[in-house]
Amino acid sequence: MWGSWVVYGLGTERLDLPAHVVLTDPGGLPVDGIRNWSSGYLPAICQGTTFRSGDSPVINLERPADVTVSARLNQLDLLRGLNVAHHRRHPDRSDLAAQIANYELAARMQTSVPAVLDISRETEQTRRLYGLDNSVTEEYGKRCLLARRLVEQGVRFVQVYMNGQPWDTHSNNAANLRKLTSRTDQPAAALVTDLEQRGLLDSTIVMFTGEFGRLPVSQGTDGRDHNRRAFSLWLAGGGFRGGHTHGSTDDFGYEASEDVVTVHDLHATLLHNLGLDHRHLDFPHAGRRERLSDPDVTGARVVSELLA
Numbered sequence: 001m002w003g004s005w006v007v008y009g010l011g012t013e014r015l016d017l018p019a020h021v022v023l024t025d026p027g028g029l030p031v032d033g034i035r036n037w038s039s040g041y042l043p044a045i046c047q048g049t050t051f052r053s054g055d056s057p058v059i060n061l062e063r064p065a066d067v068t069v070s071a072r073l074n075q076l077d078l079l080r081g082l083n084v085a086h087h088r089r090h091p092d093r094s095d096l097a098a099q100i101a102n103y104e105l106a107a108r109m110q111t112s113v114p115a116v117l118d119i120s121r122e123t124e125q126t127r128r129l130y131g132l133d134n135s136v137t138e139e140y141g142k143r144c145l146l147a148r149r150l151v152e153q154g155v156r157f158v159q160v161y162m163n164g165q166p167w168d169t170h171s172n173n174a175a176n177l178r179k180l181t182s183r184t185d186q187p188a189a190a191l192v193t194d195l196e197q198r199g200l201l202d203s204t205i206v207m208f209t210g211e212f213g214r215l216p217v218s219q220g221t222d223g224r225d226h227n228r229r230a231f232s233l234w235l236a237g238g239g240f241r242g243g244h245t246h247g248s249t250d251d252f253g254y255e256a257s258e259d260v261v262t263v264h265d266l267h268a269t270l271l272h273n274l275g276l277d278h279r280h281l282d283f284p285h286a287g288r289r290e291r292l293s294d295p296d297v298t299g300a301r302v303v304s305e306l307l308a
Helices: 002-010 033-037 069-089 094-116 124-129 138-152 173-197 263-273
Strands: 020-023 049-051 157-160 205-208 234-237 256-258 283-285 288-290
Touching: 002 020, 002 157, 002 263, 020 033, 020 138, 069 094, 124 173, 138 157, 138 173, 173 205, 173 234, 205 263
Parallel strands: 020 049, 020 157
Antiparallel strands: 205 234, 283 288
């Protein structure tokens, strides 16, 4: 729901592009699928919109060849009238309002999306920077490049996923991590470099993370099991200190022991750098004043040591 909270708090800059875009792996969806970018109890309009990295980034977006422009406009006008009438009869249905808004957004996207996602307009130097000339880095690199293009065009929140659970190394840990980092290191670094070169890094937060760490002991012969007590991530841009390492674990890497940052602290700090106060960004749900960081329960704080 992190992306949905950002969209809920900041809204959108573009009426012809989604505010929250998800770039999925051509090999399939991550574990838990679309629930990763669900809006949960927030308005449905805040959920992520999936873009693919193939020739047709958005399914069913193109106008059929046998339908003229004027006929399509007439269809959209009729649909808009039916939607308005239906919504008036069900004013409290946020999912219905979101569905109608998405239909209208899809119509506008027919002209905006192809141009935004056309990476053939990029220079050869930029394509090499992201590793598009290398079969190992090409797939992930293309999605990192698309992420930059979307941010450049005002998309508020972009998520880049890998398929399945590639980092969940319960077996063959060392070899699998070498393969994974060979796919991701260059494109991820290129994204930060490219944003900085274009003057976008100061206003963009780049976060590279998973949802948990790995235990410092082996699982089976060559695997590593989950570790919820310690994990690391990296952040760039958007008001965060560059070249700074924060916190540490015990001598075994089992548990965070110094300058511990909880997930709620991280959320509070990310919202702060986006200009939002985590204590006051709330949504009424189930009789509660829901907040992403839930500070009254968690004691979440903005980690000032991370700020530039």
